[in-house]
Amino acid sequence: MALTPEQVINKTFQPTKFREGYDQEEVDLFLDEVVDELRRLNKENEELRGKLEESGVDPAAGGASAEGASSASSSQGTDSAGAQGADAASVAALNVESDSSSDVEPENLDSEIHPSNEQVPAAAEKDESASTDSSVSGANSASSAGVQTSDATGQNAVQGQSTESAASAAAVIAMAQRLHDDYVSQGESEKARLIEEGQTTANSMLSEAEAKRSEILASLEESKTNLETDVETLRSFETKYRRDLKAYLEGKLSDLEQSPRVEPTEAR
Numbered sequence: 001m002a003l004t005p006e007q008v009i010n011k012t013f014q015p016t017k018f019r020e021g022y023d024q025e026e027v028d029l030f031l032d033e034v035v036d037e038l039r040r041l042n043k044e045n046e047e048l049r050g051k052l053e054e055s056g057v058d059p060a061a062g063g064a065s066a067e068g069a070s071s072a073s074s075s076q077g078t079d080s081a082g083a084q085g086a087d088a089a090s091v092a093a094l095n096v097e098s099d100s101s102s103d104v105e106p107e108n109l110d111s112e113i114h115p116s117n118e119q120v121p122a123a124a125e126k127d128e129s130a131s132t133d134s135s136v137s138g139a140n141s142a143s144s145a146g147v148q149t150s151d152a153t154g155q156n157a158v159q160g161q162s163t164e165s166a167a168s169a170a171a172v173i174a175m176a177q178r179l180h181d182d183y184v185s186q187g188e189s190e191k192a193r194l195i196e197e198g199q200t201t202a203n204s205m206l207s208e209a210e211a212k213r214s215e216i217l218a219s220l221e222e223s224k225t226n227l228e229t230d231v232e233t234l235r236s237f238e239t240k241y242r243r244d245l246k247a248y249l250e251g252k253l254s255d256l257e258q259s260p261r262v263e264p265t266e267a268r
Contacts, residue, residue, distance in 0.1 A: 005035040005042070022183050034176060041168050048161060 008031055 005038045008035050008038065022187060026183075030176070030179060034172060037172050038169075041165060045161070045165060 011031075
């Protein structure tokens with residue numbers, strides 16, 4: 001089935017999922033170029049058909065008819081020349097016979113000349129009739145050959161135009177397929193590049209996150225060690241402080257028990 005501009009314009013594609021498609025503007029521009037080329041080819045074909053319909057006769061068929069007519073004319077001329085040559089030959093033969101018969105008696109000479117004079121028109125008429133028949137048959141053969149040639153030429157012209165249109169359409173389709181393949185190849189290359197860049201970025205971010213995590217864990221571990229050391233120091237200080245405070249209080253109590261007891265004085 002031939003591709004029409006309307007089919008190109010109304011063609012729809014399934015939307016893609018989970019991946020990017022082609023540039024819509026570039027695809028639209030390419031479709032516009034294809035539509036313009038198809039419209040130009042269709043317009044050119046319509047103009048050629050219109051010219052053929054207006055002329056009424058295929059130009060190739062007209063040329064073949066002219067060639068057939070010229071062939072018929074040349075055959076007629078050849079037949080006429082042949083007839084004239086035959087007449088001249090007949091007359092020459094009669095002259096030779098007359099010359100060879102110059103020694104004949106006078107009374108026999110008249111009887112020999114009269115039949116010869118009668119034979120000349122008869123031979124000429126016979127040659128003319130044969131020439132006319134051959135001319136008519138040659139013209140009929142040339143006419144039929146011209147008609148056949150014109151029909152064959154017309155068919156060849158129509159087939160040539162159809163072949164040219166098919167070749168142009170095939171060239172447009174091949175160009176579209178080539179551009180489609182180029183766009184697909186570019187899309188696949190861009191897809192592979194983006195995937196590779198994304199994978200590289202992900203690996204880099206993962207490495208940075210692992211390094212940051214290790215650094216933070218090391219810092220926290222160091223802080224934990226320092227805090228544990230501080231806690232042990234504070235516990236040691238607490239133990240010592242309690243012990244010293246207990247000893248101090250016990251000493252004060254001992255001093256208080258050993259001191260003389262003071263009696264209270266009575267009030268006056």
